[in-house]
Amino acid sequence: MNETKIEVQKLNAWFKTTHALKDVSLTVPKNTVLAIIGPSGCGKSTFVRCLNRMHELVPGARQSGKVLVDGQDLHARRVDPVDLRRRVGMVFQRPNPFPTMSIFDNVVAGLRLNGIRGNYDEQVEKSLRQAALWDEVKDRLQHSALSLSGGQQQRLCIARSLAIEPEVLLMDEPASALDPIATAKIEELIHDLRATLTIVIVTHNMQQAARVSDATAFFYLGELVEHGPTEEIFTNPREPRTEDYVTGKFG
Amino acid sequence: MVLTVLGAAVLVVAAVIVAELLRVGGPSLAQTGLWSFVKNSVWDVTRDVYGALPFIYGTLVTSGVALLLALPVSVGLALFLTEMAPPRVRSIVSFPISLLAGIPSVVYGLWGLFVLVPLLRRPVEPLLARTHLPIFTGAPIGLGYLAAGIVLAIMILPTITSIAIEVLRTVPGSLREAALALGATRWEAIRTAVLPYARTGIIGATMLGLGRALGETMAVTMVIGNSPTIRASLFAPGYTLPAVIANEFAEASGAQQTGALAALGLLLFAVTVLLNIAARLLVRAVRRGPARVAA
Amino acid sequence: MKSLGLRRGVNWAMTALCALALLVALVPLASLLWLVISRGLAGLSWDFFTSTPAPVGESGGGVANAIAGTLYIVGIACLIGVPLGVGAGVYLAERGDGPLGGAIRFTAEVLSGVPSIIIGIVAYALVVLPMRRFSALAGGVALAVLMVPTLARSTEELVRLVPRSLREASLALGVSEWRTSLSVVLRTALGGILTAILLAVARAAGETAPLLFTALNNQYWNLRADQPTASLTVQIYNYAVSPYQDWHDKAWSAALVLLLLVGTLSLAARLLARNRFR
């Protein structure tokens, strides 16, 4: 495989006294998709939020260990979380478009924030096409973002993240609120995006993990139980707990 | 049944307020006519000439100054307490802010008269006079619109701040996170995600603060200089609606003057009630949840 | 691309400005409290609490009659205002979910924003005009009218904290609804209602404007409801705007007494609320 994009070493995370991640270590090669699976509350969201330093924004949250992106420690002095988050984008579990802004303004919000100039019209079209939303909204870009359905809002949020051209995209159950058609569109999108970015996606849907990812990591009670090529995890897991989970015996 | 009667007592009280105000202030207003009463700038008790304009002007100017000063401080303070300060600071600071709201207005007046006014007389007003702005001209006597505006600002600060805090708490955390995840600094997240969402509620808070400023009596009466004139300079002494009622009502020399004063009260009542209705509706709409503020 | 350094600078500056807002808000408070305490303390003496005001030029004298007057007027206000306000509050909490409840709640909210001087005019028209004299009763009526809306709102909030299950338990036992409300709910919500009353009393005791032309003022003792009566707040006002240094000192001392009175009441309300609803 190609070079390493993200490397996690002995990552621990806490919320006040809850130990949410325990000694997690793994690597994500560039231009691949890593799926994170595991039962509810096992630390999946916490894990991805450590990758763009969103975890530290929660009051009472702590962490130890190292996360390296392109070989650089995220907590090194030279790394500014603001700059980091521009490079490591994030899509949340629930769609969260800015309700006071139009569809257009939502897409360019990140560009404006980061002071990136250029042809916004072009960039909006490109991002919305990537997010498979363009055809549905091209005639009403100035409408409120809230005029969209839940699934459309989620794709708008994806377009918003893509507009600032991140190197890594973190997706926390991006399809949990979507219907099968919208889900299929997003899976297709993930497939295409692999060419330009590295993706970490949290999902509860085993088939989805199997369909979109190159590697899969199974978390259980804050521990990384197993991590390997997706095919192996689903067909021939080493750990009995992984097998139980992917075959639906628990969780 | 008994409970319903007691509940309706609030409505009865409201009806009594309106009826009594109309009874004492209505005839005088009807006689002069609303418009000629409002636009008449002369208030001369000895000649029985009663015009409301100097008081309306003074009320608007002092309240305007108060809003101008209090709004940025209140919103900044509310943002600091909800978005920036660690939770510990928040809980420590909320107590003195609530204290500020509980101090009787006559005590604010006392402080304004003996602390603020001397301070304005020297050095503040002479310094402001150097700007040569028309609103900062004339003798720096201390008593006047500026003093009243500053005291009012201090008094409405807790009102606006506490409602603004309440409004900011309704902003979904997911919006803040959305902005931060796009690479916004904390302030940029506030500017792009938090403030636009909270705007309607903050406007409501401001209107409630304005309502309080318009009707505040004692503190203003003690520092505004009580002169029924209209001046452009904020240094000049003026008068407000509640202040003139406070000063002249008890010693009104006749039914005419009492009637005119009550008519001023009626005006003030109408304005503050309308303002409060509008503000409450706004704040309520925001409180009702993810208000569709988008429109 | 905007420089990250610049953006960080703006972020820092705005944070500093907001922190400065905190300072700006606290400075007047600190100054006010400090002056009331330091200047007020000097004039406090046994005499100050036990005698009536001395004429201009004479030393000594106190605000005993004004303290008594404030308590007296607020007492009258409570007699009228508390049953109405608390009753309305219980109604709102218990039955206030319909349109009538909504109207009452909204009216109470709007009324609480009506300037207190306006209420003074109303009490003047209601009591002073027919009686043809200023009186403690008129002052009490004014403060009562001020109390009702706020008391109704805070009582409602505090009564709503009483668990629903308690009421349902009582209803299930076949107790009529009206008695349920009164006995079960009021007994358990008593602490809350007491809190609301204490807060309303604290607020009423600090009012000046509605007393100016209702209770007026009095240099002597008075405990007749139909006579002008002194109050701490009006006394502070008169002392403050007088031209005499001696009276200014008395204004500060009286302000200290007033703050202590109001502060004690609010503190008691706070403690009561904390003990009940922890």
Ligand SMILES: Nc1ncnc2c1ncn2[C@@H]1O[C@H](COP(=O)(O)OP(=O)(O)OP(=O)(O)O)[C@@H](O)[C@H]1O
């Ligand atoms: N803000 C928080 N404060 C305290 N504890 C938290 C917080 N967020 C998460 N936790 C705890 O941390 C642990 C991991 O939570 P996390 O949200 O990472 O789980 P998850 O795997 O994403 O679950 P789900 O599939 O339900 O989204 C859980 O035990 C949770 O209770």
Ligand SMILES: [Mg+2]
């Ligand atoms: Mg999660």
